[in-house]
Amino acid sequence: MRYATYEYEGTERSGVVLGDALHPLPEGVTLLALIQQGGDALREEGLRALTRAAAVSVEQVRLLPPLTPPSIRDFVAFEAHIEGVSRSLDGLESVPEVWYRAPAFYFTNPHAAVGAYDGVPMPAGCSVLDFETEVAAVIGRSGKDLTPEEAREHIIGYTVFNDWSARDLQKPEKELGLGFSKGKDFANTLGPWLVTADELEHRREADGYLDLEMTVSLNGTLLGRDTLANASWTFDEMVAYASRDTWVRPGDILGSGTCGWGSLAEIWGRVGERTPPPLVPGDEVTMTVEGIGTISNRVLPGAPAQVPPRARKRGRTPRP
Template sequence: MKLITFEVPSGALKLGALRDDSEGLIIDLAAGALDIGLENSSLASMLSLIEAGPSGSQIASEVVDAAKTMQHREWAGISPSSIKWKSPLPVPPQLRDCLMFEEHLLNSYAMLRKTLAEQEADPEAALAEYEAKGVYRIPSVWYDIPVYYKANRFSFIGHDEDIIWPEYSEKLDFELEYACVLNSYTKDVSLEEAKKRIFGYTIFNDVSARDVQSVEMQASLGPSKGKDFDTGNILGPCIVTADSVDADDMTMIARINGEEWCRGNSGSAHWTFAEVIAHASKSETLVPGECIGSGTVGGGCGLEHGRFLNPGDVIELEVSGIGTLRNRIVRKNQ
């Protein structure tokens, strides 16, 4: 199933599923369950569905199946033009963002060395010196444990919502990631058990103020205002249940204003989500609905290419099996 959260004209948020047809119509799951005589309290929201466990997913599946033969019902065929897309989890219980892709780090550090060398009198000699000294080299700890930071869970938007450019930055970037969503309380789990704790997957755009990030990361504490601003975290357009996609072989593409900037594959990750979950759950309880971001796929941001975003740009992040997450950048007073 492909599950979404959408807003109707009254302002209410509803849990929906995408119909498996070419029309792209939406099923109102709670309304559908009520119509066919099923208990629907677990379908009040994405989080309530996840917390309900297998029984909630079974009810949702029954509604989706019923919609195939009840397409004339209003709840079974809602036009996307009549709703507003929201983040599938409007306020995730938690979000941890990782660095699972080695290629992203190698590319980013190479670009940072080049940028630093270009400020010297002899850029070519400076670059050779930086490379010999291991300036911006991947730290060995990255190969020992899956590292992550915790993001601002209150700043999420969804598909087709505008990104508001933070007023303190002049260099904005996207990050092409995908994320897993946990299905249950999880603590001290084995690697094998961790694989079973994934409810589904979604696309994650971790928008970054690179000029600010480059300054504050010198303190070796972690990203703050380089990442923390309203509308800077984007999930969507849907959550695909884990049984509906091969998460180890998804093509990942980023387009800016229709131009392809990069293409990668989820299978190129050095770390797996199971490894991240097993590590993060040591002596700590992870919760249903918690999201874990993969980190940027190799080549999956402007920094790696020396290109950055402009006001008015439209970002499209496509991940096979999930869909396309689209957002426009808006800069106030410009």
């Protein structure tokens, strides 16, 4: 089944997607709340929604992120992407050996999620805006110290994920060694809806990978094409790793990392120049994942940057 959260006539609702129609869940029932109740509750409420006559067209609503995630972990699972970005941003000729040791991830901002067709303002102070084409898995039930086999049963569904990146803000943040902050803090597109895991099971290969084509276009021109099956770790393995020594909880989102040819920075590393150039207001980025759907966001002008004060050198003697 497919579930969406949307705004219609000034009211936010969740519902089941069937064709071009949205069948609303009861007023006040959120997708996150249903997921927290478990997969059976989600399915039963969805089936009841389909029996109700009242429905609206997808074209009549503003699609919001399918759910408000408690957390977002974003992995970097595609070797091709790491290879291109390493050349572009760090001047490296090969993938760093440390990348192969484990499926690394970072935490990004769950409060910065935007809808499938919302505008995305330029982040303040950014002049090198980029996109990143990903699939996200959504956790359906709590788990800790999971094996990959167990982890598969904890994934309730999938959605398309654009991990927007301010490359010029990101670069000095990397030099400090604490991870990303404002370079990744401003927008994460999620949508257009949540597709339950059973809907995609027929695309699973013998080695556990989901063979889903991923494409990204800029202003109507196709820039990149890959498949989720080219990731170096399966989602089962990534969820298991995320659960090591800690909990994954219902509604948590785990991004696959950017697919091959899925971002401008990777393309720049491969062609040796910034072609296409960084995003500017008016550009429209469209991503499609087979079996899930399409998201398309236009870049908007952003707020002027407020330059923070430099650190004050105190030079004081520590108190005893």
